[in-house]
Amino acid sequence: MAKANVKDLLEAGVHFGHMTRKWNPNMAPYIFMEKNGIHIIDLHKTAVKLDEACNALEKITSAGKKVLFVATKKQAKEVVAKHASELNMPYITERWPGGMLTNFVTIRKAVKKMNHIDKMKKDGTFETLSKKERLQVDRQRANLEKNLGSIADMVRLPSALFVVDIMSEHIAVTEAKKLGIPVFAIVDTNSDPRKVDFVIPGNDDASKAIDMILNVVSDSIKEGLSQRKADKEKSKEEGEKVSADADADFDQAAE
Template sequence: MEKVEVKELLEAGVHFGHLTRKWNPNMAPYIYMERNGIHIINLYKTAAKIEETCAALSKIAASGKKILFVATKKQAKDIVAEKAGAVNQPYITERWPGGMLTNFVTIRKAVKKMSSIDRMKKDGTFNSLSKREKLQIDRQRAKLEKNLGSISDMTRLPGALFVVDIMREHIAIKEAQKLNIPIFAMVDTNSDPRQVDFVIPSNDDASKSINKVLSIVSSAIEDGLNERKAERADKEGKPKKENAKPIANKTEAKVAVQEEEE
């Protein structure tokens, strides 16, 4: 992974925090100074935290688990859809569907419903319906697509959550905490960093800042995915060992089974 340049973060305005009166005291370690009533974030700390985040996300991607991106604010939506989509990761940019993680089974049912509508259209069943029924199904499909389209390939819970603006996405944060899913996030000076496992102290309001941070993060995920591909190709290319070492205990056996499944 390439080194994060403080100069580039500065140019993207990552250092601009919120008004000092809106600050959360728990962000004090990441604040450099106050200027014209606005808190300025210490970009050296931001750079270090981005590198830490990228190393962890790259590992998660290499393990084959998905990273779910969450950003429903206007200035972040398109950027998240583009960056997460480019590295084939699921994302939520419309309203967070309550129970998305804690009630994952129900969400999967809704996704299956979407797939069954698509099947109806392919096999011709859809054409035999009345005009009114077709309209109802099309509306239902459009609604499901809007809310769940980008997570339709997510067959199991994500390995991590990446959030832009933890105050806005507090429901997503709570659900991830309940299930012990690691949370990575861009955290501004008005938020509580204690809710997040991997904090990136940064301006979560300006699209330029969001774009900069997400470009670095998605690049690290891509590195992890490439590493996984290379390892798989390596495995497939090697002949199987005949005299495999006996597995010593139950834990090793479990790990071996998991690796085989992956």
């Protein structure tokens, strides 16, 4: 499993929290000190919590399950989209669609609508529409792509959420908790860590800090995916061996 390095976390600025007047008292166990009116996060505790989160994420993905990444704030959008895309995991970086999890059936219908439009363009049906209708359909397709394109392949509810800034993504966190979906999150000093299952204390406002944490998270998920692939190949080989042995026994009996 990938391990968090305190020095790397420090260089990325993961230790910078919010101004002391904006703090959430429930983050006290993860705060090292106050400096110039800003809370400094204890990176040794961050490293421990990050390792715990990575271990759990590795187990989830090694079982072939999906993790939905959520980050709609400007500083995190591109970083999260990059990592999630490389992992072939679903992600939301535009506005969170209300009911994304609790009303998943409706969201899937919207995705199917997007796929239906694509099919229309392939089979020529789209060209039979009037110019005005084609324009309306194109606008609808673009809007669906912007909001749901990154989850088009997510055919069932995710097994976990990874969130950057639980205050910004409070609706996503609430929906996940309602359904019993574990939430992994980068939690800054102004947030309540009790709202998530796996807390990663850290700066959720700086792209460099977010990227540093996601590098470690991504490495663990990649290990989980590699283990999943290895297990499937092993099962396939064992199945072929059993089949070959059965054929040999049959041939021998026939003789």
